[in-house]
Amino acid sequence: MDVRQIAIYGKGGIGKSVIASNISMALHEKGLNVMQVGCDPKRDSTRVLVGGRLIPTVLEKYREEMRIGKDENAISLEDIVFKARNGIYCVESGGPEPGIGCAGRGVLTALQILKDLDAFGKYEIDVAIYDVLGDVVCGGFAMPMRKGYAREIYIVVSGELMALYAANNICKAIKRFAERSGIRMGGIICNSRNVKNEEEVAKEFSERIGSKLVHFIPRDDIVQSAEINRKTVVEYAPKSNQTRVYRDLAGEIIKNKSFDIPTPMEMDELERLMMKFSGEVI
Amino acid sequence: MGDKRIELLSTSTERCFDPYLRCALNGAAQTVLGVKGCGTLTHGPQGCEYLVYDAFGHQDCDYTEVETLCTKLCENEIVHGGEDLLAHTILEAKELNIQALFVLTACGPEIVGDDIVSVCRDLQPQVPFKLVPIESAGFKGSEYDGIDIALDVILRKLVKDSKRKISSSVCLIAPHANANPTWMGDLEWVKQILSQMGVQVVATLTYKSTLNEIENVASAETSLLLSHDAGKKAADYLSSEFGVEQICQGIPLPIGMTNTRRWIFDLGKRFEVQGIAKRLVAEGERMVVETYRRKGGYFFEVARFQRTPAAIVADATIGIPLVRFAIEELELKPELIALRSSRPDAREILEREVDDLGISPKIVYGTDVYKTKKSLEEISPEVVFGSNIERHAIEELWTPYIFEVVSPMRRFRVIDKAYFGYNGILNLLEVVQNEFADRWRSKEKRYKARW
Ligand SMILES: Nc1ncnc2c1ncn2[C@@H]1O[C@H](COP(=O)(O)OP(=O)(O)OP(=O)(O)O)[C@@H](O)[C@H]1O
Ligand code: SF4
Numbered sequence: 043m044d045v046r047q048i049a050i051y052g053k054g055g056i057g058k059s060v061i062a063s064n065i066s067m068a069l070h071e072k073g074l075n076v077m078q079v080g081c082d083p084k085r086d087s088t089r090v091l092v093g094g095r096l097i098p099t100v101l102e103k104y105r106e107e108m109r110i111g112k113d114e115n116a117i118s119l120e121d122i123v124f125k126a127r128n129g130i131y132c133v134e135s136g137g138p139e140p141g142i143g144c145a146g147r148g149v150l151t152a153l154q155i156l157k158d159l160d161a162f163g164k165y166e167i168d169v170a171i172y173d174v175l176g177d178v179v180c181g182g183f184a185m186p187m188r189k190g191y192a193r194e195i196y197i198v199v200s201g202e203l204m205a206l207y208a209a210n211n212i213c214k215a216i217k218r219f220a221e222r223s224g225i226r227m228g229g230i231i232c233n234s235r236n237v238k239n240e241e242e243v244a245k246e247f248s249e250r251i252g253s254k255l256v257h258f259i260p261r262d263d264i265v266q267s268a269e270i271n272r273k274t275v276v277e278y279a280p281k282s283n284q285t286r287v288y289r290d291l292a293g294e295i296i297k298n299k300s301f302d303i304p305t306p307m308e309m310d311e312l313e314r315l316m317m318k319f320s321g322e323v324i
Numbered sequence: 325m326g327d328k329r330i331e332l333l334s335t336s337t338e339r340c341f342d343p344y345l346r347c348a349l350n351g352a353a354q355t356v357l358g359v360k361g362c363g364t365l366t367h368g369p370q371g372c373e374y375l376v377y378d379a380f381g382h383q384d385c386d387y388t389e390v391e392t393l394c395t396k397l398c399e400n401e402i403v404h405g406g407e408d409l410l411a412h413t414i415l416e417a418k419e420l421n422i423q424a425l426f427v428l429t430a431c432g433p434e435i436v437g438d439d440i441v442s443v444c445r446d447l448q449p450q451v452p453f454k455l456v457p458i459e460s461a462g463f464k465g466s467e468y469d470g471i472d473i474a475l476d477v478i479l480r481k482l483v484k485d486s487k488r489k490i491s492s493s494v495c496l497i498a499p500h501a502n503a504n505p506t507w508m509g510d511l512e513w514v515k516q517i518l519s520q521m522g523v524q525v526v527a528t529l530t531y532k533s534t535l536n537e538i539e540n541v542a543s544a545e546t547s548l549l550l551s552h553d554a555g556k557k558a559a560d561y562l563s564s565e566f567g568v569e570q571i572c573q574g575i576p577l578p579i580g581m582t583n584t585r586r587w588i589f590d591l592g593k594r595f596e597v598q599g600i601a602k603r604l605v606a607e608g609e610r611m612v613v614e615t616y617r618r619k620g621g622y623f624f625e626v627a628r629f630q631r632t633p634a635a636i637v638a639d640a641t642i643g644i645p646l647v648r649f650a651i652e653e654l655e656l657k658p659e660l661i662a663l664r665s666s667r668p669d670a671r672e673i674l675e676r677e678v679d680d681l682g683i684s685p686k687i688v689y690g691t692d693v694y695k696t697k698k699s700l701e702e703i704s705p706e707v708v709f710g711s712n713i714e715r716h717a718i719e720e721l722w723t724p725y726i727f728e729v730v731s732p733m734r735r736f737r738v739i740d741k742a743y744f745g746y747n748g749i750l751n752l753l754e755v756v757q758n759e760f761a762d763r764w765r766s767k768e769k770r771y772k773a774r775w
């Protein structure tokens with residue numbers, strides 16, 4: 043079976059890492075072998091999966107080897123892939139310190155190292171989930187899609203204008219790379235911020251950009267509680283409604299067979315859409 | 325969006341860009357390597373460093389006079405930034421016996437935001453030589469832009485204000501910004517003329533210059549720009565900042581009889597040595613004419629070119645003065661002038677020349693190999709002044725003569741010849757004659773040539 047390579051994009055702080063970790067967990071429960079790859083110099087994507095630690099990063103290891111005069115061939119998978127107690131394989135790309143170097147290039151380097159070492163083959167991975175940092179602010183951040191590492195892209199939004207605006211921009215990047223590297227849009231995930239008519243806004247937005255709303259995730263304090271307890275919601279409260287939602291989402295993603303090339307909107311079109319649902323007169 | 329871009333690309337008339345010029349890093353390196361007793365540290369990957377070696381050759385450097393270092397950036401430094409490695413390398417250079425270390429940047433570190441200026445500022449107290457950071461990433465432009473960038477930093481950072489001007493003195497600017505392989509010969513000729521006029525050269529920016537000369541450049545009364553491709557900004561800076569007067573401004577460099585005469589007279593007038601200027605011109609012109617007359621019968625077969633359509637494809641430094649040379653000395657009819665750069669001051673000079681000579685050629689500024697090919701196809705000249713590149717470009721065309729006068733040159737090796745001045749005229753005629761004689765060697769060419 044081909045590895046399902048799924049990337050989660052979306053505006054900074056929208057809830058990508060929480061979603062990625064919970065669907066990783068939910069997919070693992072279904073008997074799949076899952077690897078979550080944090081593609082963010084912040085390296086906090088897999089934090090709750092490994093019980094609240096920050097695992098060593100690929101680039102950190104790479105740098106160490108370079109420092110002692112070796113090259114990337116000195117890195118072994120054991121140095122960079124960490125199997126959490128819950129069974130998820132966790133990787134963090136890492137990246138430069140804020141304000142220097144090129145994070146985009148760093149993420150790409152890390153992904154390349156994983157590929158060269160055949161991480162998916164070695165651990166017999168069924169699903170890889172890339173949790174990609176914030177907005178697409180430069181070519182580098184689009185690297186996971188650009189080089190075809192990620193095959194299906196899910197964008198996390200809320201009903202807020204800026205979240206949709208960021209999603210729309212990400213769609214532009216997907217569209218650009220769709221033909222060259224074969225990546226496709228899997229759909230939109232709405233992570234609620236308790237905005238008026240949120241699900242409707244997200245649904246209409248998804249359709250307008252030629253995609254679909256895969257799932258709506260309610261806002262729930264249990265997410266914070268789980269976070270404080272250094273666990274995914276799925277582990278922390280397996281019987282909760284929120285866990286059910288994450289399991290459903292994981293199910294939707296795994297059975298999803300319709301992938302699209304998005305058709306991003308113009309800014310004024312997006313604004314009109316927002317006005318329609320906020321009840322303001324245009 | 326993607327589609328639109330592809331569409332734009334494929335409908336654009338400028339479909340491909342094939343530059344003659346190297347990048348800004350190369351120009352910056354050419355400039356700093358002209359300073360003796362100093363070092364050059366390239367903060368960049370090793371491929372970029374190759375352009376520094378190239379500049380090393382262009383400046384005829386001596387390993388005992390300049391040191392070249394490179395941080396040899398790899399992926400690690402692009403991802404995490406290379407400031408640490410740069411700092412390390414600078415500290416390691418501590419032991420070198422140099423007066424200044426010029427730190428140049430290539431594209432990579434500038435894209436990822438390495439701040440070489442701050443690194444140099446922080447490390448300055450720890451090293452016994454001056455640190456001169458020059459942000460010369462290749463993407464900033466061509467080698468000519470690199471020359472301007474480097475001269476700008478050098479002048480701002482090193483020149484001391486001088487209250488006292490040395491009377492009858494000059495600083496020479498950008499002699500190395502000259503695609504002519506004879507640039508050192510040209511510079512030598514300029515220096516001889518100045519010395520015969522009793523004018524002191526305070527500094528040359530740059531060729532085997534010392535740091536001390538550069539520091540004192542503000543004591544020069546005048547500046548003399550030796551390029552139509554780069555250096556004007558430096559000349560402007562020196563005049564606005566230190567009142568260094570620019571001379572021989574707005575006229576072509578001294579190639580060919582008229583240009584040389586005009587240029588020498590300008591100098592003579594400024595330094596009030598009109599008598600010497602007159603003598604130099606008279607002697608020079610007599611020498612050329614006499615040589616020409618003596619050799620004329622069997623050696624020079626020139627004057628067979630009357631009104632033959634010609635193209636001049638060169639850097640502006642050589643290309644602009646060649647226009648008048650082609651018309652007055654060879655009686656050619658320039659129909660295409662393609663210059664590798666496009667500086668406003670140089671454009672003005674060329675346009676004035678073209679007006680004055682009463683010709684209306686096609687002019688291409690900032691040409692590249694592709695544009696040159698297209699223009700040559702369009703104009704189909706019978707004579708081309710150019711480089712080895714044009715020799716290949718005309719292979720498919722009905723063009724019998726190619727006078728290889730600018731770099732890259734494959735046919736000749738030049739050590740100390742000049743094209744400036746009176747011997748320069750003879751040297752150019754030699755090139756023309758050799759090519760003219762060559763036409764006998766190929767049957768095809770023989771038919772193409774009008775003889
Ligand atoms: N459904 C939810 N209900 C309540 N809080 C949530 C929910 N989803 C996420 N959060 C909270 O939002 C915050 C940000 O989430 P997360 O770290 O997953 O965002 P992110 O998109 O990965 O951010 P970044 O772009 O910085 O990586 C977290 O503190 C999390 O607890
Ligand atoms: S253009 Fe940039 S990358 Fe290329 S050689 Fe010049 S400095 Fe190096």
Ligand SMILES: [Mg+2]
Pocket residue numbers: 058059082086087173
């Ligand atoms: Mg995150």
